[in-house]
Amino acid sequence: MGYYINVGNAGFQSSRNSEYVDKSGLISIVNGSLFTERRFSCVSRCRRFGKSMAAKMLCAYYDQSCDSRDLFADLQIASDPSFEKHLNKYPVIYLDMTSFVSRFKTDDIVQKIDAELRADIGQVFPDVRQEESDDLMALLIRIAIEYKQQFIFIIDEWDAICREFPAGTEAMDRYVSWLRRMFKSAEAMRVFAGVYMTGILPVKKYGVGAEQLPGVLDGRAHRYGLLFRIHQGGGENAGRQASCRLRRTGEVV
Numbered sequence: 001m002g003y004y005i006n007v008g009n010a011g012f013q014s015s016r017n018s019e020y021v022d023k024s025g026l027i028s029i030v031n032g033s034l035f036t037e038r039r040f041s042c043v044s045r046c047r048r049f050g051k052s053m054a055a056k057m058l059c060a061y062y063d064q065s066c067d068s069r070d071l072f073a074d075l076q077i078a079s080d081p082s083f084e085k086h087l088n089k090y091p092v093i094y095l096d097m098t099s100f101v102s103r104f105k106t107d108d109i110v111q112k113i114d115a116e117l118r119a120d121i122g123q124v125f126p127d128v129r130q131e132e133s134d135d136l137m138a139l140l141i142r143i144a145i146e147y148k149q150q151f152i153f154i155i156d157e158w159d160a161i162c163r164e165f166p167a168g169t170e171a172m173d174r175y176v177s178w179l180r181r182m183f184k185s186a187e188a189m190r191v192f193a194g195v196y197m198t199g200i201l202p203v204k205k206y207g208v209g210a211e212q213l214p215g216v217l218d219g220r221a222h223r224y225g226l227l228f229r230i231h232q233g234g235g236e237n238a239g240r241q242a243s244c245r246l247r248r249t250g251e252v253v
Helices: 009-016 025-033 051-062 097-103 109-123 134-146 158-163 169-182
Strands: 038-045 092-096 151-156 192-199 226-231 243-248
Touching: 009 051, 025 051, 025 192, 038 158, 051 092, 051 169, 092 097, 092 109, 097 109, 097 151, 097 158, 109 134, 109 169, 134 169, 158 169
Parallel strands: 038 192, 092 151, 151 192
Antiparallel strands: 226 243
């Protein structure tokens, strides 16, 4: 167990200890995307709509370092045919980007994130050599080859950096390059069984073309039971003041 890799199921356990609405049907949808061309998912929702809870739920379900069976035994996903196949079967990398933004305010934030991840993952896989020139993706490729195992990568609030560093800044340019290196490179399919990212607003809000970023962006939100439409207000704080209109789309997970 590390700080960013295989973080365990304590976060989701806290959710279960509180009032909890079963949204485990999301797991079935993500399971259906694993090892396919649709394995890269990014879902935009407003604040306070359960993004972090969903991310912690996915961590608890996939993380191979813990036994989460009892946490899910009474939930919808337990009766799904894919439940046993993927339960606690993968090394999981989990990032909460807001924690980095609160600590690092300089243009080298992406290098610091990459370095911290390499150090943490290196402790979990000490037998895998690290070269001085390695970035995170190079290390993950080597682990995937040597261990013949792919990762689940979960990023909560991927756009926290975008809100802190405007488009065109060095930090933002480096972040887009890092995302492309991680998720749009030819090696991504070899390294990741699945990627799940949450954000607050659509990609276009940040002046970054969707073609620059990985995965299925925003369009699959309705498959998770509810569709959230962003209505942007005017002015400098439009993103923070954005309101959401909720539209039911059938099955609620």
